[in-house]
Amino acid sequence: MNYIWDLIIKSERAGIAKRDISFAVAEVYSPYMELSLESLNARTAERRVELNPYYRFDHIFDGMFDINNDEDVELREQLFDILIHFLADIDLTQGLNKREFYIRFALRDLENGAYGDKVMRSIGLFGREERDMIALNLLRLYETGEAVYLLKDTMRKVFKRSTIYANCEEKDELLVYVGQEETEEARAKVGLIMDIFLPVRFHVEFYWNRHFGILGLEDTMRQDGIAMY
Known part of the structure; x- marks a missing residue:
């Protein structure tokens, strides 16, 4: 389980609605993975998910979470959660006939x-x-x-x-x-x-x-x- 679309599918199968999942920028993450999970072999969904926004979406979030920028932190965190939900919906619809x-x-x-x-x-x-x-x-x-x-x-x-x-x-x-x-x-x-x-x-x-x-x-x-x- 490495991508947000995979997480959303597993969450829905576990009875967890998308609106009950919150996304946050991981403080520590691998540059080779999108989701930052406690267990690399995790099979169950979590309600609070940390991820590496630069794995696929560097062009969107570049500079948004610069460690030197300490203004409007709460606003940027809320905006990040909204944007990731939007991107997850796009992920889920890609490839549908x-x-x-x-x-x-x-x-x-x-x-x-x-x-x-x-x-x-x-x-x-x-x-x-x-x-x-x-x-x-x-x-x-x-x-x-x-x-x-x-x-x-x-x-x-x-x-x-x-x-x-x-x-x-x-x-x-x-x-x-x-x-x-x-x-x-x-x-x-x-x-x-x-x-x-x-x-x-x-x-x-x-x-x-x-x-x-x-x-x-x-x-x-x-x-x-x-x-x-």
């Missing part, structure tokens, strides 16, 4: 309530990679209209043991085996996925940690472990 920008726009809509207050409240329950996956599948939904397939794909990626069965002979019905204990958080996650991907015409039955019996599948026919359909 058009589709990745679309994913970010879709995720922003989900987080800002464009798909309803319920979705806006629940999207924060998912990890960063799960949120990106949901936004990607939302884009695919607009492109292909394959709602049931994308519903199955999203459920399987969030709930690894889940299975969805379609019963369309007599009625449009989906039987959803979630594969885990029913909790308030799990209900909220399932609710968000259904709100986004479930076609209006379908009725849904949920089975959490007990599967309904299927003849010929021994795992679903265990005594005292069968849910009634």
Whole structure:
């Protein structure tokens, strides 16, 4: 972990928002590294980060922190923090293709309530990679209209043991085996996925940690472990 973009990515995965990270000029640093970390092999993010501003940004900060300049120290420190956050955002967007920008726009809509207050409240329950996956599948939904397939794909990626069965002979019905204990958080996650991907015409039955019996599948026919359909 040597660059600010690497730090920001690891921080977001650890649940630390960019606004909670502050940057400061390191008093002691290596001329060959951007971040000045206590451990060179650090894998976890810190909230206060010291760095060498001259490693990549000498043309921006040249002379800003001359040791002989003792005026407006607090102002220069605040300005430095703001500028590094700005430069980190540029770092993160470099190399993104058009589709990745679309994913970010879709995720922003989900987080800002464009798909309803319920979705806006629940999207924060998912990890960063799960949120990106949901936004990607939302884009695919607009492109292909394959709602049931994308519903199955999203459920399987969030709930690894889940299975969805379609019963369309007599009625449009989906039987959803979630594969885990029913909790308030799990209900909220399932609710968000259904709100986004479930076609209006379908009725849904949920089975959490007990599967309904299927003849010929021994795992679903265990005594005292069968849910009634």
